[in-house]
Amino acid sequence: MIDNQALDGNAIAGTLAEVFGGDMTTAIGTCGHCGTRGPVAEVVVYRRAPGVVVRCRVCDGLLMVITQVRDVFCVDALGLAELQAPA
Amino acid sequence: MTRITRGFHGRRRPDVDPARVPPGQYVTQDFPVLSAGPTPHGSLDTWSFTIRGQVDQPHTWTFDEFQALPRETVTRDIHCVTKWSKLDTVWTGVSLDTLLDGVETSAEYVTAFSDGGYTTNLPLEDLTGGRAWIAFSYDDEPLHPEHGGPARLLVPHLYFWKSAKWVRGLELQPEDEPGFWEGYGYHNYGDPWREQRYAGD
Amino acid sequence: MLELIEQTARTKSIVFDVPGWGRHRAGQHVDVRLTAEDGYQAQRSYSIASAPEDRHIELTVERIDDGEVSPYLADELLAGDEIELRGPIGGYFAWEEAPGMPVFLVGGGSGIVPLRAMLRHHRATDSAVPVRLLYSARSLDDVIYRDELTAADAGDVRLTLTRRQPAGWTGYGRRVDRELVAEVCWPAPERPLVYVCGPTGFVEAVAGALVSLGHEAARIRTERFGPTGGETP
Numbered sequence A: 001m002i003d004n005q006a007l008d009g010n011a012i013a014g015t016l017a018e019v020f021g022g023d024m025t026t027a028i029g030t031c032g033h034c035g036t037r038g039p040v041a042e043v044v045v046y047r048r049a050p051g052v053v054v055r056c057r058v059c060d061g062l063l064m065v066i067t068q069v070r071d072v073f074c075v076d077a078l079g080l081a082e083l084q085a086p087a
Numbered sequence B: 001m002t003r004i005t006r007g008f009h010g011r012r013r014p015d016v017d018p019a020r021v022p023p024g025q026y027v028t029q030d031f032p033v034l035s036a037g038p039t040p041h042g043s044l045d046t047w048s049f050t051i052r053g054q055v056d057q058p059h060t061w062t063f064d065e066f067q068a069l070p071r072e073t074v075t076r077d078i079h080c081v082t083k084w085s086k087l088d089t090v091w092t093g094v095s096l097d098t099l100l101d102g103v104e105t106s107a108e109y110v111t112a113f114s115d116g117g118y119t120t121n122l123p124l125e126d127l128t129g130g131r132a133w134i135a136f137s138y139d140d141e142p143l144h145p146e147h148g149g150p151a152r153l154l155v156p157h158l159y160f161w162k163s164a165k166w167v168r169g170l171e172l173q174p175e176d177e178p179g180f181w182e183g184y185g186y187h188n189y190g191d192p193w194r195e196q197r198y199a200g201d
Numbered sequence C: 001m002l003e004l005i006e007q008t009a010r011t012k013s014i015v016f017d018v019p020g021w022g023r024h025r026a027g028q029h030v031d032v033r034l035t036a037e038d039g040y041q042a043q044r045s046y047s048i049a050s051a052p053e054d055r056h057i058e059l060t061v062e063r064i065d066d067g068e069v070s071p072y073l074a075d076e077l078l079a080g081d082e083i084e085l086r087g088p089i090g091g092y093f094a095w096e097e098a099p100g101m102p103v104f105l106v107g108g109g110s111g112i113v114p115l116r117a118m119l120r121h122h123r124a125t126d127s128a129v130p131v132r133l134l135y136s137a138r139s140l141d142d143v144i145y146r147d148e149l150t151a152a153d154a155g156d157v158r159l160t161l162t163r164r165q166p167a168g169w170t171g172y173g174r175r176v177d178r179e180l181v182a183e184v185c186w187p188a189p190e191r192p193l194v195y196v197c198g199p200t201g202f203v204e205a206v207a208g209a210l211v212s213l214g215h216e217a218a219r220i221r222t223e224r225f226g227p228t229g230g231e232t233p
């Protein structure tokens, strides 16, 4: 079930670039819950929350949570089995 | 280098009593929808509310049973950690004093759990004394799924992430265990008046 | 900010002169940050409507009546004002001229903005790659870049007007569903590269239709603008 509120990885491209130091939308992520592989741009993003919540488009599993605690970004990517930087 | 944007004020009410607004908050007129996942669309026939964990025995109410409990309508200010506050919001629901009445427990902490897997932790004490409700109505209308319907926890004296949407029950626990946002660096207690946004505040 | 151009009753283009702007790619966006006098900040993303070859940076903003940022940009901003832009951002929803399969662009509402940059880039580079746009709007008055898209040299542009069609309308008059995609898009075996952009509900529907028609997911690039507008254009 995709919400109309939900965005995709393009919407957090700026934040990800700040955290990772480069564009991550073309990076390939593998979902640790269902194994789906795909570009970061195609993940489901909930941005209207205390932090940014990133979920798998196929299984809704939690891939990443990004919070900004006192101006410092914290990234938890435990739901990603793998993240391949853009070629 | 932050530059002031000429003429930009945001969507905020200028005419509020500052004494009602916690530090760092801005009063908004509308009701932003916050969520960390898809909105569940379960049926009321299968909805239930459960108090379990360190209790003499689990208590469960169906939606009809729940609706038959004594209800209260309260007007409260709510404060979201994303910096908006909304004043004079009107809710109807069942007080947790009512729900916890007759529950035997030695637990001091609670984890509220929701459809979709969301959790948040609170001291049990904060749910008692007329300070917390399971709300199923907002502004005299059934609580919209976007805002947590059929029912959400309402703990207005803490930041609003503690007021779990789509709540399905409480797990009473002897130890405090961080919930979803608490596990990602948000404050364990979350008192807006002490600006407890992040762990360590 | 140099200039404001009214596109439709609800949409304005904002032309900026950005000192030190590196070259962007067609389809990328910027993050706009507004700061009130008391320090309150709001940030939103806006696609770049201009092609990399254009002289100035252009954004096109649809006013969401109860929104926070878009009414400011569309109604309050004046020529000469300065705002904070960060970008260009995003390498995925971008198209750069290169020989290859045909390119099919599908836009709903303000989702036309990054696709318009791609069309301009296509024209500026005299590209031989076939490009076709399917653009869904509520009515002819809601068509952003209407003059440009309906001009004789606009290229292969197909409009569908979902609410109201003018008398004698010869374009489409229905939602972008599976049948319409099947009719307008190159068939799956030709492996078109597809870009879909617009409100989240619109993008979900179009991407779903493409997949059901056999298009490879890896050839479909999507960008969702959120709930904007609330209804499918």
Ligand SMILES: Cc1cc2nc3c(=O)[nH]c(=O)nc-3n(C[C@H](O)[C@H](O)[C@H](O)COP(=O)(O)OP(=O)(O)OC[C@H]3O[C@@H](n4cnc5c(N)ncnc54)[C@H](O)[C@@H]3O)c2cc1C
Pocket: A005, A007, A010, A011, A048, B030, B031, B032, B033, B034, C029, C044, C045, C046, C047, C048, C060, C061, C062, C063, C064, C066, C067, C068, C069, C070, C071, C110, C113, C114, C223, C224, C225, C226, C227, C228, C229
């Ligand atoms: C990559 C990207 C590119 C984009 N490009 C463009 C573009 O080129 N042109 C364009 O016009 N737009 C674009 N958008 C959309 C844009 O970023 C804004 O979302 C849009 O302008 C609305 O912003 P706003 O501040 O006016 O409205 P908001 O204040 O964000 O409100 C928008 C709507 O949501 C409701 N709302 C308000 N707060 C909340 C909340 N917390 N939760 C849920 N709903 C809420 C409002 O009632 C309103 O109906 C793009 C978005 C993305 C992600």
